[in-house]
Amino acid sequence: MELAPDLQLPSLPEVTLRALEACHDDASFQTISDIISADTALVGRVLSLANLATESHEGRIRSIEQALVRLGPQRLRSLVLTAALNQLQFGLGNDDWQQIRDFWRHSLTTALTARALATLTGYPYPEEAFMLGVLHNIGELVAIKTRAPDVRQHYLNNQSDVAADLVSAWGLGPMAADAMRYQQAAPEESRDAGHLVKLISLATRLALSDAAGIAAAGTVFGLSEELTREINRRIAHEVAGIASSLGIALDDNYDGEQATRELQEAILWQAIVNQALDFAEPGQTPEGLLAEAANNLGLITGSPTLCFVPRDEFLALVAGTGTDTPELTISPNPGGSALTEAFNTGSPVRLVGRNRTVLDRQLLSLLRTPSMVAIPVNAGSGCAGVFALGSDETRQDSTLELASLFSHRLGQLLANRQSSGQITGAAENLQQELDRQQLRKQVHEVNNPLTIIRQYIYQLRNRLDDPDVHQELDIIREELDRAGDLLQQMGQKEPGPEHAGGISLNDELDSLSRIVEDSLFDDGKRRLRLDLTDNPALVHGPASALRQVIINLLRNAAEALPESGGTVTLRTSAPVWQNQRTWVELEISDTGAGIPEAVRDKLFAPVKTTKGDGHSGLGLSIVKQLVDDMDGIIACRTGRDGTTFRVLLPATFQKKKTPDDKPTGTDQ
Numbered sequence: 001m002e003l004a005p006d007l008q009l010p011s012l013p014e015v016t017l018r019a020l021e022a023c024h025d026d027a028s029f030q031t032i033s034d035i036i037s038a039d040t041a042l043v044g045r046v047l048s049l050a051n052l053a054t055e056s057h058e059g060r061i062r063s064i065e066q067a068l069v070r071l072g073p074q075r076l077r078s079l080v081l082t083a084a085l086n087q088l089q090f091g092l093g094n095d096d097w098q099q100i101r102d103f104w105r106h107s108l109t110t111a112l113t114a115r116a117l118a119t120l121t122g123y124p125y126p127e128e129a130f131m132l133g134v135l136h137n138i139g140e141l142v143a144i145k146t147r148a149p150d151v152r153q154h155y156l157n158n159q160s161d162v163a164a165d166l167v168s169a170w171g172l173g174p175m176a177a178d179a180m181r182y183q184q185a186a187p188e189e190s191r192d193a194g195h196l197v198k199l200i201s202l203a204t205r206l207a208l209s210d211a212a213g214i215a216a217a218g219t220v221f222g223l224s225e226e227l228t229r230e231i232n233r234r235i236a237h238e239v240a241g242i243a244s245s246l247g248i249a250l251d252d253n254y255d256g257e258q259a260t261r262e263l264q265e266a267i268l269w270q271a272i273v274n275q276a277l278d279f280a281e282p283g284q285t286p287e288g289l290l291a292e293a294a295n296n297l298g299l300i301t302g303s304p305t306l307c308f309v310p311r312d313e314f315l316a317l318v319a320g321t322g323t324d325t326p327e328l329t330i331s332p333n334p335g336g337s338a339l340t341e342a343f344n345t346g347s348p349v350r351l352v353g354r355n356r357t358v359l360d361r362q363l364l365s366l367l368r369t370p371s372m373v374a375i376p377v378n379a380g381s382g383c384a385g386v387f388a389l390g391s392d393e394t395r396q397d398s399t400l401e402l403a404s405l406f407s408h409r410l411g412q413l414l415a416n417r418q419s420s421g422q423i424t425g426a427a428e429n430l431q432q433e434l435d436r437q438q439l440r441k442q443v444h445e446v447n448n449p450l451t452i453i454r455q456y457i458y459q460l461r462n463r464l465d466d467p468d469v470h471q472e473l474d475i476i477r478e479e480l481d482r483a484g485d486l487l488q489q490m491g492q493k494e495p496g497p498e499h500a501g502g503i504s505l506n507d508e509l510d511s512l513s514r515i516v517e518d519s520l521f522d523d524g525k526r527r528l529r530l531d532l533t534d535n536p537a538l539v540h541g542p543a544s545a546l547r548q549v550i551i552n553l554l555r556n557a558a559e560a561l562p563e564s565g566g567t568v569t570l571r572t573s574a575p576v577w578q579n580q581r582t583w584v585e586l587e588i589s590d591t592g593a594g595i596p597e598a599v600r601d602k603l604f605a606p607v608k609t610t611k612g613d614g615h616s617g618l619g620l621s622i623v624k625q626l627v628d629d630m631d632g633i634i635a636c637r638t639g640r641d642g643t644t645f646r647v648l649l650p651a652t653f654q655k656k657k658t659p660d661d662k663p664t665g666t667d668q
Helices: 013-024 029-037 040-053 064-071 073-087 094-121 126-135 138-145 149-157 159-169 174-181 195-206 211-221 225-246 257-276 286-301 338-345 358-367 396-424 426-463 467-490 505-516 543-560 618-629
Strands: 305-311 314-320 371-379 382-391 526-531 566-578 581-590 633-639 642-650
Touching: 013 029, 013 040, 013 073, 013 225, 013 257, 013 396, 029 040, 029 064, 029 073, 040 064, 040 073, 040 094, 040 126, 040 138, 040 159, 064 073, 064 126, 073 257, 094 126, 094 138, 094 195, 094 211, 094 225, 126 159, 126 174, 126 195, 138 149, 138 159, 149 159, 159 174, 174 195, 195 211, 195 225, 211 225, 286 305, 286 314, 286 382, 286 396, 305 358, 314 338, 338 358, 338 371, 338 382, 358 371, 358 382, 371 396, 382 396, 505 526, 505 543, 505 566, 505 581, 543 566, 543 581, 543 618, 543 642, 566 642, 618 633
Parallel strands: 526 566
Antiparallel strands: 305 314, 305 382, 371 382, 566 581, 581 642, 633 642
């Protein structure tokens, strides 16, 4: 009995709901991937569509993430929405939900176990083992969906063949199909089978946590009972953590009806929001669009609404419902009010439980309500406006949820219009972009021999005993580093004059990290880790100076790592409040041995450094000067567990300090 390779199967409603929310929140690709990877039905749909989109030269898919990349973000979002709509049509009963919950737990346990075994036994593609673990019992899911008893029983009796046929149809290769087909083979029969077959066969048994699985681990891979039980304990803990993060109850009494109703409500609200945004007309200014949006937001939430937009260096009230809109402009700087906090953080803020400022009380008077929520409209790299919605404490949750969805979709609309406006001049700018791409390629090509020269100089220095020659070689290496820094800056796209939105520190770090990975972190021992805030990290100052600060500190951190390796971490936080100002914080940390005490007292002065006697020591003094010129603060903490440089850079909408109140580098 043949199955269509693009079959639609039921998921746990909690998984589909989380995936739908992640897509509409513009969550990271990794976040969406993690949610989808936990569900057999969604994985099957992804593989089916990715197989259709795959060109013959791209090779077979070995992981769920690889399939998602081939699918692309737009088709991925369409897939999740389609899955959510189909979920409402399955008409599953309580017994079905119980089966699907138990199926989900066994499927995920098998997948995680297969990946752990793959890593433990040296299989080169552990994510492939995970993917096949998710799919191994897909025949059971097909049976749960099937209404006819005889057909359902057929699928239950032939689960292995169903999985093998689907895996073949999705182009995952003959070894993957064999892993499905022979998953129930006896351990004694599979000891000399292919590695992938043994992984899936053993993982299905260990997922049952019985004595037979423990014995099979010793037969198939020679694993001790103690190690096998530890794997089972760790996987059970991991499954419980994933279930908790998705809101799935793993107790005996599971009912998917509540989550299905939440999913239905989410789809309905999204339809309402999309309908409410149909008013937008081509050519409408962002301010006009936001003002009209305030009226529609008031209609769908049933709440009085005020709309503030950035104008010059202030926030101006441009629209309101149910009241005459007075002329009101306020400072966007954080002053304790819900409105300015929402504008600066890019996150919704409730008034409940907060100390009410004068501005809060003014807005409540205009809204004529006992409480309110402030909802930012995040568009592109900055906040395009803020809605203040009146509410009472009993309605605040539903008002906040629907208004947040509306403002998010409105922000996407504004961002798309900004992109369209930029595309208008695309024909004129196309050659410039091609030239920039060519320049970046040339910079990369020039950097390769520079890296080789640096390594040869390092080796030559170690083979010579003359201190004078050491000093000269160290100076050459430092100048090569400086030349490499300049080349990397040339390869970056330099924005135009600074604007109200500022420069995105996160974008600069993401771009520069990809460049330096080819030179500073290409030996397999040194690792670069990014921990970037989800909030807008927008700073004042020239992009070229910001890049030079990042590159110098990043290079110092990489070179501070021991030869055995280590980690450099780039971390951003925003907003940070200090000295009655708003900052964006950058931390660059390494796991090296720390800065010697003799150097710390004159850390930012042009003196000798720990790199060698021949270094000029100008690097950190230049960084300090650049940070000072950007009106920022730099400080350092160091010890035996490593060094961290902390840089505070002025956030957007901050006035320039006067010489009299300029902070020193010792402020913490």
